[in-house]
Amino acid sequence: MLTHTRSPAASPSRTVVIGAAGFVGRAVADNLASVGNDVLRLSRARVDLDADSAAGQLVERLQPADCVVIAAVKVPCRTSDMVVHNLAMMARIANALKARPVDHVVYVSSDAVYADSDAPLTEDSFKGPDNLYGIMQLTREIMLREAVPPSALTFVRPTMIYGAADPHGGYGPNQYFRLARAGKDIVLFGEGEERRDHVFIGDVADVITRIVRQRSIGAINVASGAVHSFRSIAEQVAALHGDKIRVTGTKRTGPMPHGGFRPFDIGAIGAAFPDLRMTQLPQGVERLHRDLDG
Secondary structure, eight states, X not given: OEEEOSSSOOOOSOEEEETTTSHHHHHHHHHHHHTTOOEEEEOTTTOOTTSTTHHHHHHHHOOTTOEEEEOOOOSOOOSHHHHHHHHHHHHHHHXXXXXXXXXXXXXXXXXXXXXXXXXXXXXXXXXXXXXXXXXXXXXXXXXXXXXXXXXXXXEEEEOEEEOTTOSSOOTTHHHHHHHXXXXXXXEOSTTSOOEEOEEEHHHHHHHHHHHHHHTEEEEEEEOOSOOEEHHHHHHHHHHTTTTSOOEEOOXXXXXXXXXXXXXXXXXXXXXXXXXXXXXXXXXXXXXXXXXXXX
C-alpha cells in the first residue's frame, strides 16, 4: 500500500536514477524528464557498482533533497554467484545512502518476492520466494530497510515486464516478437498453458513517475490485473505476422514455474492512482508491434 506525502504532486528538486542505461531505468528516466523532472542518470559508465569505490562515488553525487530511483540489477539471476554479485551492488548503494541520506528512495524490486498462491497476490501476500532471483530481491529490500527509514522508502514490485527496448528477449511477448520478426516459428515450453500477468514498460515508468512526484512511500505491485496463457500471447504475435509463423508446443520437462498460475489483485494501485488505466495485454502487444516498427 502507498501513502502519498506530497500534495499536490510536484517534481522533487532532482531525481537520481541508478541503472539509467537499463531497460527499466532508461524508461523511468525518460518518463521523468518528459514531465519536467531534473534527472541525473547514473549508469556503469559514471558509477561502476562492481567497484569497491562505488559507495564513495555515490556519496559524492547525492544531495539531501534528492529522490533516488534504484533500477540497477544483474539478470538473469540463476546462480549463487549472481545472487552474491547483486547483493554486493546493493550493499554499496545502501552504504552510500547511510552515509548520505536523501529525501526519498524508490527501489524497483519484483513480484518474485512473494510465495506462490492460487489467490490473487496483494502487497500483503506472504513473502517466501523459492528461487534465487526472488531470494535476491527480497534480501535487497531488507538491506534497504536497514539503510533507509520507512518514511522515505518505497518498494515497487512489477510482474513480468515487456517492451521494445528489452535487451534480454525474456520468454513471453519480447521473445515471441524476436522469433517472429526473424521469420522463425514460436516454440513454447510445454503447450504454453501457464497463465501469467504481464505489464507494459510504459505503465511501470508511469507508476514510478507518479510515486516520485507524490513522494509516495510503502509498497505497490505493478500488474495489469489479468492473466493470459503464453500460447494465447504467442498466437496473437503470430497473427500480426500473417500466416508465416507457426506456434508449436514441446514436451515439458520439469514443473511449471509458480504452478502455472500467478494472478494479481490490483486494488491497491487503483486506490493509489484512481485515474491510472493499466495497459491490457492485447493492446500492449499491438503497441509493442508498432514500437518495434519504429
